[in-house]
Amino acid sequence: MTSHPASATTTPLDVLREVFGYDAFRGDQAEIVEHVAAGGDAVVLMPTGGGKSLCYQIPALVRDGTGIVISPLIALMQNQVDALAAVGVRAAFLNSTLSPEESAAVEASLVAGELDLLYMAPERLVQARTLNLLSRAGLSLFAIDEAHCVSQWGHDFRKDYLGLSVLTDRFPDVPRIALTATATEATHRELTERLSLGGARHFVASFDRPNxxxxxxxxxxxxxxxxxxxxxxxxxxxxxxxxxxxxxxxxxxxxxxxxxxxxxxxxxxxxxxxxxxxxxxxxxxxxxxxxxxxxxxxxxxxxxxxxxxxxxxxxxxxxxxxxxxxxxxxxxxxxxxxxxxxxxxxxxxxxxxxxxxxxxxxxxxxxxxxxxxxxxxxxxxxxxxxxxxxxxxxxxxxxxxxxxNPPTGWDATVAAQKLLSAVIRLDRERGQHFGAGQIIHVLRGKENQRSTASRHDQLSVWGVGADLGETEWRGVIRQLLARNVLTSYGEYGTLGLAPAAGPILRGEATVELRRTAPKRRAAASSGRRSSTTAADLSASETALFEALRAWRSEQAREQEVPAYVVFPDATLIAIAQARPTEFHDLRGISGIGAKKLERYGDGVVGIVRSMED
Structure with missing residues (x-):
């Protein structure tokens, strides 16, 4: 079998540093990688951007055989494979974008043990032909990405995922890792059950993304x-x-x-x-x-x-x-x-x-x-x-x-009672149902063609809400709808009372609402710049960052890959701050592994030196 790109190293940390260019694992990554690399099954809940992909990529490189990654979108597989190729990992995909000849070549590479990672969609994996192909190959693991898709409690249910439980019976000795970025407790339970991962170890990272x-x-x-x-x-x-x-x-x-x-x-x-x-x-x-x-x-x-x-x-x-x-x-x-x-x-x-x-x-x-x-x-x-x-x-x-900018609340009990009373009066005394706009006109005593024709000005609630503006009344209606005090129905969203309205009308419950801001010509800005050029860079560092960005764009165009495959912004910022003028100065900068150092080192140093002159 052809060796992995990190064959000279044996530990996951070595692979992380030499192949991917990072000094240390983050959060639960180290524990997850060690567990799967040792042959254990895992269910991983980790936020987007938390580093889920390394949790299966590194075990696939440490273990013998090819890692099979089940991904729901074939349109993204090319970019994932490009990113892995850029760091020297032998990756490929099998999907409908390939010609029969190209598919045959990938299948031959799999059977020959010449791939580290192979991506495919769930509907392809569960086909009998694919399962037979996999049985002829040496497999290091199965990674089921976007695993929430198997759950009908999730927000993106995909029927194709239901067949993945077949992996338990067909490949009992191959470890499986299911990963998702969002899952409530109900989704978590269901995906575990449907993927037959009852014996797996569960890793639930913090979902916080403070940035x-x-x-x-x-x-x-x-x-x-x-x-x-x-x-x-x-x-x-x-x-x-x-x-x-x-x-x-x-x-x-x-x-x-x-x-x-x-x-x-x-x-x-x-x-x-x-x-x-x-x-x-x-x-x-x-x-x-x-x-x-x-x-x-x-x-x-x-x-x-x-x-x-x-x-x-x-x-x-x-x-x-x-x-x-x-x-x-x-x-x-x-x-x-x-x-x-x-x-x-x-x-x-x-x-x-x-x-x-x-x-x-x-x-x-x-x-x-x-x-x-x-x-x-x-x-x-x-x-x-x-x-x-x-x-x-x-x-x-x-x-x-x-x-x-902490919002303020206000006691809106009286306002809510006025609004609910208006809905009742329009129904009982006029046999009419209206949406928010006309009810607000009644509360504020604003005449229009509807109110004149229907004699709304004779209702006891006519004008009782003149102390609030239209925007404020819309805020009250929105929040009462959100709390199921009001309900809306029909094509035109006419308003009616929900069960929670009774206690408010009887004075048995109070209502505190978020205060709606007065209408302005333009929304206020936080005054914060969040672009990468503002990430604590000095003027000279910003100039270097932009020069590196332009160089990166040229490289990406030549290779026909996304710019981040060359280097992400975070790595360019680190380079701009370190200002390495010698090749060896690039070692240790986050995101620069051995393959990228060899490929781009001279070009990066050349950019830095040109900015120093």
């Missing part, structure tokens, strides 16, 4: 708010903007392009070729903004995504955390920004009510949405609430919007 700043703003012309965020804090940065519908994706991408941003649209309505081409541009170029539905993102390995923005409310905390976790994988400052409004609550509730799922499924969806709404309306630290959702405790982070 990500979580911010949720009240929606007020969301695209304008987004543009201000990008202009003031992320000019020239790569990022992802999530929208709920394909139409919104296309319109937002077009609006950003008109403002001079390099924005691309991505959704399931595009052809496979269009999606692949746009994803490749996002991964390989600097400064691209991808506007997408949730069809984009799983497995994205781009470390320098500086922001993830949501223009519509995500359906669950689990999905939201998975999506925001694509920002700042390199550990540098990043922003998770969400614009959220009354329409989001009404729309998502209606989508659940109109869905074809069973009542139990709909209850689960409502519970997911309620947790997401609670996060949006929270008066306390966002991070504390997110981590609590995943069963982990933490203190206030000092880096989310609620910590940096």
């Amino acid at each position: 990500i700043q979580y911010r949720i703003v009240e929606k007020d012309k969301a695209r304008t708010q987004l543009l201000q965020l990008l202009r003031s804090e992320h000019d020239g940065d790569s990022g992802i903007v999530y929208c709920l519908s394909r139409r919104s994706v296309e319109q937002t991408a077009e609006a950003l392009r008109k403002e001079g941003l390099d924005a691309l649209a991505y959704h399931a309505g595009l052809s496979e070729g269009e999606r692949a081409e746009r994803q490749a541009r996002f991964l390989r170029e600097d400064g691209v903004v991808m506007v997408a539905t949730i069809a984009f993102g799983m497995g994205i390995d781009k470390p320098d995504v500086r922001f993830v923005a949501h223009l519509d409310l995500p359906k669950s905390v689990e999905g939201y955390y998975q999506e925001t976790g694509r920002a700042g994988r390199d550990g540098l400052p990043a922003t998770a920004w969400l614009a959220y409004g009354l329409h989001d609550v009404v729309q998502l509730r209606r989508m659940i009510d109109d869905s074809d799922g069973t009542e139990a499924h709909q209850r689960g969806q409502r519970a997911h949405l309620d947790a997401m709404l609670a996060l949006c309306e929270s008066l306390t630290c966002r991070r504390v609430q997110i981590l609590r959702y995943f069963g982990q405790d933490a203190g206030p982070c000092g880096n989310c919007d609620n910590c940096l």
Whole structure:
């Protein structure tokens, strides 16, 4: 059998240093790697950017045979293989993008023991032909990435994953490691059961990503708010903007392009070729903004995504955390920004009510949405609430919007009673049901064609809410919907009372709400720059960083690989700070292993020397 690229070394730490260029493992990595390398099964819950891939890549290099990686998206396999090839690892993939001749060559390399890692999708692995092929090869391990996909409690269920339990019977002596970035206790239990990993050792790392700043703003012309965020804090940065519908994706991408941003649209309505081409541009170029539905993102390995923005409310905390976790994988400052409004609550509730799922499924969806709404309306630290959702405790982070600019609460009991009374009066005395807009007109005593025609000015609740502005009343309605005091129904989102309304109307319960900020022309900025060039670099170091970045772009274009495959931003920053003028000075800089030192060392030193002259 052909030897591994790290054949001169025997320990996982040696492989980490020589192949990947890192001095030490992070968090639970060392324990996980040692366990799997020794032949043990593992279930690993670790946040995006926490270093999950090393947890199976290094054991695959230490153990004899080929590691088989089950990955859900074939569009990303090429980039993963490119990144491994750049550090000298013999990696390949088997998927539908290969010709029959190319597939045959990969299969021959597998059987001959000439591969360290082989990627494939779950639907290919469970085919009888593939299982027979694997039985003829020497296998070091099976890594099941994005393992939450096997769980119907998860946010991204994939039926193809259900067949992976076959590995237990067919390959009982080959260790298996299942990995995911987000899993509640229910998801964790189900993926363990469905993958027959009852005897596995479980590693649950902290889900905290302290470099990500979580911010949720009240929606007020969301695209304008987004543009201000990008202009003031992320000019020239790569990022992802999530929208709920394909139409919104296309319109937002077009609006950003008109403002001079390099924005691309991505959704399931595009052809496979269009999606692949746009994803490749996002991964390989600097400064691209991808506007997408949730069809984009799983497995994205781009470390320098500086922001993830949501223009519509995500359906669950689990999905939201998975999506925001694509920002700042390199550990540098990043922003998770969400614009959220009354329409989001009404729309998502209606989508659940109109869905074809069973009542139990709909209850689960409502519970997911309620947790997401609670996060949006929270008066306390966002991070504390997110981590609590995943069963982990933490203190206030000092880096989310609620910590940096603590919101104020107010006793909204009387306002809630006025609102609920207005809904009742319109129903009982006029037999009418309205959405938020008309009810607010009634509360504020604002005449319009509807109120005149329906004699709303004769209701006892007419004008009783004139002390609050329209924006403030919308905030009250949004928060009462979030707390299931109000309900919405029908195509137009008309409002009705939910069971929790009774105690409030009878004075048996009080209501404290988050105070809605007065309407402004533009949303306030945190005043923080989160781009990599602001990462504690002096003027001369910043100039060197930009020169290295330009050199890296040339290298990436020549090799047709993403820029981060050459070096991630974090490594370029370390070089800019160390200013190595000799080849040997590059040893020990994080992210520079033996293969990259050999390939790029002279070029990097040349850039540094040129900036010293």
